[in-house]
Amino acid sequence: MTALLRLDGIRKSFGGTEVLRGIDLEVAEGDVVALIGASGSGKSTLLRVVNLLERVDDGQVFLRGEDITDPKVKPDRVRARIGVVFQHFNLFPHLSVLDNVTLAARHVHGVSRRDAETRAKELLDRIGLADRGSAFPDRLSGGQQQRVAIVRALATDPDLLLLDEITSALDPMLVGEVLSLVRDLADGGTTIVMATHEMAFARDVADRVVFLDGGEIAEQGSPEQLFGSPRDERTRTFLARFSS
Amino acid sequence: MLIAALSTIAFAALAWFTLLSTPGWTRVQQTFFDPAVAVQAWPRVFQGLLLNLTVLVFAAAGVLVLSIVLATVRTLRGPVFFPLRVLAAGYTDVFRGLPLIIVLYLVGFGVPGLGFTAERPPAAVLGTVALILTYSAYVSEVFRAGIEAVHPSQRLAARSLGLSHAQTLRLVVLPQAVRKVTPALMNDFVAMQKDVGLISVLGAVDAVRAAQIQTAASFNFTPYVLAGLLFVLLALPMIRLTDWYSARMRAREQAGAIV
Numbered sequence: 001m002t003a004l005l006r007l008d009g010i011r012k013s014f015g016g017t018e019v020l021r022g023i024d025l026e027v028a029e030g031d032v033v034a035l036i037g038a039s040g041s042g043k044s045t046l047l048r049v050v051n052l053l054e055r056v057d058d059g060q061v062f063l064r065g066e067d068i069t070d071p072k073v074k075p076d077r078v079r080a081r082i083g084v085v086f087q088h089f090n091l092f093p094h095l096s097v098l099d100n101v102t103l104a105a106r107h108v109h110g111v112s113r114r115d116a117e118t119r120a121k122e123l124l125d126r127i128g129l130a131d132r133g134s135a136f137p138d139r140l141s142g143g144q145q146q147r148v149a150i151v152r153a154l155a156t157d158p159d160l161l162l163l164d165e166i167t168s169a170l171d172p173m174l175v176g177e178v179l180s181l182v183r184d185l186a187d188g189g190t191t192i193v194m195a196t197h198e199m200a201f202a203r204d205v206a207d208r209v210v211f212l213d214g215g216e217i218a219e220q221g222s223p224e225q226l227f228g229s230p231r232d233e234r235t236r237t238f239l240a241r242f243s244s
Numbered sequence: 245m246l247i248a249a250l251s252t253i254a255f256a257a258l259a260w261f262t263l264l265s266t267p268g269w270t271r272v273q274q275t276f277f278d279p280a281v282a283v284q285a286w287p288r289v290f291q292g293l294l295l296n297l298t299v300l301v302f303a304a305a306g307v308l309v310l311s312i313v314l315a316t317v318r319t320l321r322g323p324v325f326f327p328l329r330v331l332a333a334g335y336t337d338v339f340r341g342l343p344l345i346i347v348l349y350l351v352g353f354g355v356p357g358l359g360f361t362a363e364r365p366p367a368a369v370l371g372t373v374a375l376i377l378t379y380s381a382y383v384s385e386v387f388r389a390g391i392e393a394v395h396p397s398q399r400l401a402a403r404s405l406g407l408s409h410a411q412t413l414r415l416v417v418l419p420q421a422v423r424k425v426t427p428a429l430m431n432d433f434v435a436m437q438k439d440v441g442l443i444s445v446l447g448a449v450d451a452v453r454a455a456q457i458q459t460a461a462s463f464n465f466t467p468y469v470l471a472g473l474l475f476v477l478l479a480l481p482m483i484r485l486t487d488w489y490s491a492r493m494r495a496r497e498q499a500g501a502i503v
Contacts, residue, residue, distance in 0.1 A: 051404060080406025090401035094419045104405035107415060152405070 002065045004029045004191055005160060010049055010059035019045045021215040022059070027160075027193060032186045034202035034223075035195045037212035038238065043195035046212070047162045050193070051082050064159065080108050083153030087165040089145045091137040091152070097124070098133035101152045109156050116155070123151040127181060143174030147181055154185070161185070163194035167201075179205075199242050203227050211235045278466045285458035285467035292454035293474050296440045299372050299450070303440065304433060306376035307383050314380060315387035316413065332384075339381035344442060348374045352446035368450070371443025379436055386428045390421030427493060430486040437479045441471075451475070 005027040012020040020042050027033050035043040048054040050061055052068065052075040061069045068078045091100050101123065102116035111119075124130045127147045129140075137145055146166055153161060163182065167175045179201050186192060186205050196202050202209055203223040210220040211232070219232040230236045263269060317325070317332040339347070351374040356364040394417050402412040422429075444453035451474060455467035 053400065053404070076403075076406050076408050079404055082404075084401075084404040086397065086401065088397060090397045092398065092401070092416055092420075094423060103415065104407065107411055108406040156406075 003027055003062075004031070004064060005050065005193070006062040007046075007050070008060045008062070010046070010061070011057045012045060012049060012054060013057055019215050020049065020056075023215075023217060025210065025217065025220075027191060030189045030191055031208065032192045032206045033194070034206035034209045035193065035212060036197075036199065036202060036209060036238075037218075041212040042215040043212055044164055047084070047164050047193065047195055050160075051084055051162060052078055076108075080104070080156065081159045083156070083158035083161045085146070085149050085153050085161070085163045085166045087168050089137075089142070089149045089169075091145055091149055093137055096134050096136055097129065097140070097148050100137065100148060101155050104152070104156050120151070120155055123155060124148075127151060141174060142170050143177045146170060146174075146178045150178070150181055150185075154190075159191065161190055161192045163192060163196070165195050165197065167196070167198055199227070199239070211238065213238070274464075276465045276469050278464055281458075281462050281464045281466040282470050284462065285455065285470055288454040288458055289451050289467055289471050289474065292449055292451035292471070293478070295368055295448065295450045296443075296475075297478075299368055299375070299440045299443060299448075300437060303372050303375040303379065303436060306372065307379045307436070310376060310380040311383035311387055312418070314384035315391060318384070318388050319391050336381045336384055339378050340385070342378070344374070344378045344439060345445065347378050348442060348445055350374075351377065367446035367448035368443060371440075371446050371448055375436065375439065375443070379432065379439075383429065383432055386425050386432065387421060389428075390423075390425035391417055393424050394420045427486060427490040430482065430489065434479055434482050434486065437482065438475050441475060 003026040005025075007023050007025040010020050010023040011018065023042075023046060025033075035046065037043055045054060049056055056069055059069070060067050063078065063081065067073070091097075092103070095103065098117060098120055101120040102111075102113065105111040105116035105119065106113055121130060121133065124133055127150075129144060129148065132140065132144070137148070140148065150163075150166070166182075167178055170178060175198070179198065182192070182194070182201075183205050194202075194206075206223055208220060209223050209226045211218050211226065211230075211234075213234045219226060219230060219235045226235065227239065230239060314332050314336065317328050318336075320329060348371060352367060352370045355370060355373070398416055398420065399412055402416040403409075407415065441450060441452040444450050444456070447453070449457075451471045455471040458467035459465055
């Protein structure tokens with residue numbers, strides 16, 4: 001069986017600085033992969049490469065076996081199959097919660113407003129915000145906004161969900177509700193690649209943890225192995241800073 | 245409150261007596277504020293004002309469309325669009341620099357000379373075109389500022405959902421941009437409300453022109469005052485609305501901030 005997502009020798013530089021230096025990674029259907037590493041280690045850039053928000057300098061990205069880094073592939077079509085959640089939610093402030101969630105379904109996937117809203121209401125119900133559909137994002141708490149952003153990314157049933165430090169901008173009190181939603185998704189079989197600073201959460205939810213250092217994969221393995229008995233010296237140094 | 249009222253009355257009385265005590269007041273009163281002349285001039289001037297209103301409606305609609313197109317073109321990225329961007333930038337440079345009255349003359353007397361149409365288009369139509377050309381240059385800059393004020397992360401989120409560049413602009417960027425610049429747009433609308441009076445230089449019989457004709461007929465300037473008063477009355481609701489809306493926006497923004 002081919003992997004859902006496969007990265008092959010990804011290289012990317014910004015003005016002379018090489019941010020990704022030959023990344024190889026495979027993600028199987030239903031896998032939850034956590035990317036950890038210091039700021040600037042290339043986690044976010046890697047997610048942006050997968051979503052074609054950055055063009056690679058070298059290497060290929062395969063989604064369900066299709067080379068999506070091929071210039072002939074239309075980026076909009078690829079992005080429509082991948083859900084992304086950002087650190088700062090990025091909900092559309094001029095649209096209601098319901099319209100935020102249904103926007104892509106209606107305008108990209110050609111779903112009728114009625115069907116899109118039925119689906120959106122189901123999802124909002126799952127996160128306990130069914131009664132806030134007509135509210136505007138600025139009326140919600142940060143945790144609620146981030147959960148809506150997750151639902152917005154899921155509304156079109158993407159093949160893959162990318163989470164980019166989704167709890168970093170949240171009040172510590174609100175982190176729990178967002179993480180528990182991600183845990184539910186992981187248990188439900190959603191394929192997730194997430195960049196995170198929440199080590200305990202990565203350990204708890206991820207099937208595989210990937211430690212990035214200086215644009216390279218320094219070490220990867222199961223959470224037990226990587227957190228329990230890290231083999232690489234750099235991993236040990238990094239984790240020591242978190243446990244102290 | 246009481247002090248404010250007393251102070252206002254005292255100030256108004258002082259201004260009034262100063263005016264009445266000027267040596268020429270009686271003559272000015274006769275030639276500028278003659279009620280009989282005002283009543284006589286009213287039907288024509290009012291009729292003219294209706295033409296101004298018509299021009300205003302068409303010009304506002306035209307400005308809205310042309311300025312959004314210009315602003316959009318100026319914010320397009322990518323080397324392919326370079327010629328378009330330069331063209332739009334050149335347009336806004338030229339028409340923000342040119343006095344409206346010169347644009348009016350050039351369009352009003354130049355365009356008919358080109359002979360597009362068998363007959364000379366009505367002066368009001370040419371005047372509307374000139375207003376659209378000039379005001380679009382200003383208003384497009386307002387829209388451009390609004391588009392650039394929308395945080396790039398909004399585009400990022402929209403594109404991540406698979407929306408195309410055009411969809412992102414139409415569904416995400418422009419609605420937010422318009423909200424941000426609404427007070428500035430309303431202010432430009434107020435400015436245009438009075439500038440529609442300038443189409444009279446092309447011979448269109450609007451309120452200003454009608455007042456001029458009545459003035460010439462009665463040897464009395466009251467019709468001008470009447471027309472001026474009507475323009476102020478026309479602008480007042482919009483001016484108040486602009487103030488109210490700006491205050492509300494400010495209040496809302498400050499409610500979100502801590503200090």
